[in-house]
Amino acid sequence: MSELPYEIVIGLEVHVQLKTNTKLFCRCSTAFGSPPNTQTCPVCLGMPGSLPVMNKKAYFLGMKTALALHCGIPKFTKWDRKNYFYPDLPKGYQTSQFDLPMSEEGYLDIKSTKDEFEPRRVRIIRAHLEEDAGKSIHDEAAGKADSRIDLNRTGTPLLEIVSYPDMRSAAEAKAYMQELRLLLTYLDVSDCNMQEGSLRCDANVNLHITTDDGVIATPIVEIKNMNSFRSVERGINYEAKRQYDVWQETGKVLGELPKQTRGWDDSAQVTRSQREKEESADYRYFPCPDLIPVVVTDEQIDEVRHEIGDLPAALRDRLESEYDLTTYTADVIVNQGLGFVEYYLELAAASGDNKLAGNWVQGEVLRILNDLEIGISDFGVSAAALAELLKLIQAGDLDSSKAKDVFTVMLESGKSAAAVVEDLGIEKVDESALEDLCRLLVERNQRIVDDVKNGNEKAVGALIGQAKKENPNVNPGQVRQICLDIINSL
Amino acid sequence: MSLTRQDVEKVALLARLKFDDEGLDKMTSHMVQIVEYVDKLSELNTDDVEPMAHALDVFNALAEDEPRASLPREEALRNAPKNDDEYFRVPAVLGE
Numbered sequence: 001m002s003e004l005p006y007e008i009v010i011g012l013e014v015h016v017q018l019k020t021n022t023k024l025f026c027r028c029s030t031a032f033g034s035p036p037n038t039q040t041c042p043v044c045l046g047m048p049g050s051l052p053v054m055n056k057k058a059y060f061l062g063m064k065t066a067l068a069l070h071c072g073i074p075k076f077t078k079w080d081r082k083n084y085f086y087p088d089l090p091k092g093y094q095t096s097q098f099d100l101p102m103s104e105e106g107y108l109d110i111k112s113t114k115d116e117f118e119p120r121r122v123r124i125i126r127a128h129l130e131e132d133a134g135k136s137i138h139d140e141a142a143g144k145a146d147s148r149i150d151l152n153r154t155g156t157p158l159l160e161i162v163s164y165p166d167m168r169s170a171a172e173a174k175a176y177m178q179e180l181r182l183l184l185t186y187l188d189v190s191d192c193n194m195q196e197g198s199l200r201c202d203a204n205v206n207l208h209i210t211t212d213d214g215v216i217a218t219p220i221v222e223i224k225n226m227n228s229f230r231s232v233e234r235g236i237n238y239e240a241k242r243q244y245d246v247w248q249e250t251g252k253v254l255g256e257l258p259k260q261t262r263g264w265d266d267s268a269q270v271t272r273s274q275r276e277k278e279e280s281a282d283y284r285y286f287p288c289p290d291l292i293p294v295v296v297t298d299e300q301i302d303e304v305r306h307e308i309g310d311l312p313a314a315l316r317d318r319l320e321s322e323y324d325l326t327t328y329t330a331d332v333i334v335n336q337g338l339g340f341v342e343y344y345l346e347l348a349a350a351s352g353d354n355k356l357a358g359n360w361v362q363g364e365v366l367r368i369l370n371d372l373e374i375g376i377s378d379f380g381v382s383a384a385a386l387a388e389l390l391k392l393i394q395a396g397d398l399d400s401s402k403a404k405d406v407f408t409v410m411l412e413s414g415k416s417a418a419a420v421v422e423d424l425g426i427e428k429v430d431e432s433a434l435e436d437l438c439r440l441l442v443e444r445n446q447r448i449v450d451d452v453k454n455g456n457e458k459a460v461g462a463l464i465g466q467a468k469k470e471n472p473n474v475n476p477g478q479v480r481q482i483c484l485d486i487i488n489s490l
Numbered sequence: 491m492s493l494t495r496q497d498v499e500k501v502a503l504l505a506r507l508k509f510d511d512e513g514l515d516k517m518t519s520h521m522v523q524i525v526e527y528v529d530k531l532s533e534l535n536t537d538d539v540e541p542m543a544h545a546l547d548v549f550n551a552l553a554e555d556e557p558r559a560s561l562p563r564e565e566a567l568r569n570a571p572k573n574d575d576e577y578f579r580v581p582a583v584l585g586e
Contacts, residue, residue, distance in 0.1 A: 020555050027558040036576050040566045041558075057555035078543040085506060087580040100543065139582060148577035151566075282504060292551040293543050 006207040008240045009217075010173045011165035014180060015158045016190045017132070017198040018061045023155035024131045025052030025095060025291070030157075032196050036150035044155035046091030052290050054079075058129060058157035059102070059294060061189045063304050065159055066103030066127045068187055068311055073301050077102040078293040079129075082283045087149050088134035096160075098285040101128035102294070108163075109313060110179050113331045116171040123164040132156040159189075165204060170236035174229050177201055182312050186338050194227055201226050205239050206254065209247065217254040218243045223271055225263045235264035239271050315341055323354040332362050336369075339376045343383050350387030353394055360390065364407055380411050389417035399475045402426060426473055434474060438482040441466055442490075452487045460484055493522050 023030055026043035042050035063073055080098035106124040110117075134154040139145035161180070167173050181199060184190045192199045203226065207218040223239055226232045239262065246252070262271035310318075312334050319330035319341075333344050340361070348357040365386070369379060389406060392398045398406060398421070409420045441463045442449060451459035460483050467479045498518045502509055509517055560566075563576070572579040 022555050022557050027553065027556065028560045029557045035563070037563050037566050037578070039560045041560050045561075045566060053551055053553040055555055056552035059552065076543075083504070087578070137577070145582060146572065146579040147582050148574070149580055150577055282500075284504065287543050289545065292546065292548050294552070295549040 004240075006209040006240070006244055008167075008169055008236065009165050009206050009208055010167040010170075010236060011204045012161075012163045012167070012173060012176060013202045013204070014161045014163075014177070015132075015200040015202075016065070016161065016184060016192070018058050018157040018159055019188065019190050020055055020057050020061065020157055022055060024055050024058050024129065024157040025155055028155065034152055036148075037152060039152040040154065044090075045151065052095065052288075054291060054294065055157060060304060062102055062127065062129050062157075062159045063296075063301070064187055064308060065161075065184065065189050066106065067301070067305050068183055068308055069103075069106035069108055069124050069127060069161070071103035071106030071124060071127055073103050073296065074100065075297075076100065076293060076295050079288045079291040080285045081288050082130075082285055084283060086133065086136075087147060088136045088151070088154070090134070090151060090154060094131060094133065095288055095291065096130035096285075097128035101126045103127045108176065108179060108183070110172060110175045111331075112171065112175060113328055117169055117175070120166065120168075120172060122166045122172075122176050125162045125164055127159055127161045130158050130160055132158050170233045170240070173203060173236055174233040177229055177232055179312070182335060182337075186311055187308065194229075197227075201232055203232065203236055203239075205236055205243070207240060207243050207247070209244070216247075218247050219252060219254050219257040220259050221271075222259065222261045223264055224261060224274070225266075227266070231264055231266050234269060235271060238264075238269065242271065310338070310341070319344075319358075323348060323358065325354065325358045329358045329362050332366070333358070336366065336376065343376050343379075346383035347387055347390070350384055351390035351394070353390060356390050356393065357387075360386065364404060368411065380414060381407070385410065385416060392417055392421065396475055396478055397421070398426070399477055434478060435482055437467060437470055437474070438463070438479060438486055441470075442483060442486050449487050449490065452484065453490075457484065460487070493518065493525055497521075 017030075020030060022028060023044055026041050028039045028041050028044055031039070043052050066073060077097065078100050079095055081093040082096045082098070083093040085092055104126045106127070107121050108124065109119065109121050111119045132153050132155065134149055134151040137148040137150070139147065163176070167176060177199075181192050184192050184199070190198055194200075203223045204220055205223060206220045208215050209218065221239060221243065223235050226235045261274045263274050264271050316327075316330045316334045319325045319333060320327060323330075325333070333341055343365070344357060344361045347361060348354045351357050365376075365379065365381075369376065386407075389398075389403060389410065392406075393400065393403050406417055406420045406424065406426070409415070409424065410417060413420065413423075415423070445463060445466075448459045448462055460480055463483045464476045464479050467474050468476070495514060495518050498514060498521055501521075502514075502517070567573040567575070567578065570578045
């Protein structure tokens with residue numbers, strides 16, 4: 001990577017929609033895509049006299065996520081009102097958590113298998129629960145027509161995960177988002193659908209620039225509207241360059257300008273300043289008198305901790321150390337999700353060959369999943385069935401190219417490896433017949449024998465070709481080895 | 491602690507309230523009196539009192555995650571100054 005004249009400093013605020021059936025403080029459905037304003041009630045409409053009641057599941061999904069992020073869980077947590085006016089916020093305040101969030105001080109480790117950055121531990125400041133706002137639909141010609149408001153989403157439970165400004169490149173920010181998404185998928189606490197807004201990211205970005213007078217920091221900008229991993233990366237890189245240009249032009253440093261909010265425009269690939277009202281930062285938080293605080297016990301926390309299954313970081317380590325896979329292969333397998341890891345583990349156990357199983361899932365299985373655009377749960381060959389095929393390879397009955405042919409037919413026909421081998425007329429060549437054939441070939445090809453004897457082992461390849469002509473079922477690897485053995489014993 | 495006219499102006503802006511000069515004077519004197527009244531509490535020594543987050547000594551009012559019927563849309567929209575039978579309609583929101 002080329003040396004930049006500055007260091008980018010990035011902190012991320014990620015909003016995760018938790019997988020609940022109902023909203024955070026009322027029992028309206030959270031289903032996505034229903035007709036507008038059909039999932040509201042007096043509570044989420046902010047009617048006077050209505051009383052919110054906390055969703056138990058949302059609290060425990062939040063705790064599960066926080067624990068997986070190594071956060072501490074305070075025994076006491078409460079809810080606060082964040083006051084501002086916007087049409088998609090019918091109550092005039094968002095119910096959130098201010099000074100006593102449900103979790104604090106954790107971390108998420110990120111690594112690059114492509115050596116884009118050094119491994120880094122990104123510290124987490126807090127993860128707290130809050131409610132989502134509704135959806136505003138603005139007319140194309142702004143200012144001309146009414147805005148339309150759909151309050152179905154109002155009150156949907158969100159977990160806001162706030163990191164320290166620990167990331168130093170857009171690639172790290174993207175990796176953090178991807179690792180966080182993977183973790184949330186393993187925990188099964190969110191569907192993480194970025195298109196539907198289940199996982200949203202705001203980035204706080206500024207630069208540290210080394211000048212003759214020491215290091216200066218540029219004013220912090222919050223970037224909103226980055227709705228894909230790619231836009232996180234591009235938005236931050238664009239913003240860094242923009243801040244550098246502005247600094248060169250104006251010389252303004254941190255503290256000389258208020259914090260600015262800019263939105264990422266994905267079609268134009270630029271960040272644009274968002275209209276800020278001068279008083280917008282004054283949210284006048286205060287404890288929500290309508291909501292009762294939550295107190296948890298150590299036993300409850302332990303119970304949630306025990307619900308947490310295998311997580312990506314631990315599984316990668318395990319696949320490397322216990323299954324002897326490369327860092328790269330372990331990463332590929334784990335990044336496909338828990339179902340894929342389970343498929344691998346079953347295949348490794350049933351075939352008894354961890355490496356071969358790793359190569360097959362990472363190669364053939366993944367290639368087909370990608371081609372068909374399906375997940376492992378829809379894959380037509382079970383781990384047990386594939387293990388039978390791997391056993392034939394191990395036994396020397398199939399070479400790798402024949403095994404791939406068999407695999408393709410297994411996938412199409414749903415038949416077992418043995419049945420396909422029979423259908424295709426692949427027969428194992430009898431050991432002694434194979435040896436006879438090799439002996440015959442060696443006798444016929446004195447020049448190749450001389451070449452091999454003179455140190456050119458590759459020359460034996462010509463014998464494999466001849467062997468295949470004699471009998472298409474021979475295993476090239478075996479032919480090679482037997483021929484070499486015979487030549488060396490001459 | 492005493493409130494100034496500027497404080498009251500700011501609070502009014504945040505609450506989207508508008509006062510003329512006379513109204514602002516009146517509001518300022520009212521609010522000063524209210525704050526002074528509440529300020530009486532600071533005469534108490536609270537050094538050994540644990541801060542409380544809620545007026546009730548009750549915890550963990552949690553509901554199961556089971557959906558209940560929402561309002562019919564017609565009902566939900568009924569109080570809105572303007573709607574189109576599907577959406578709430580509000581004056582155009584400027585800016586992105």
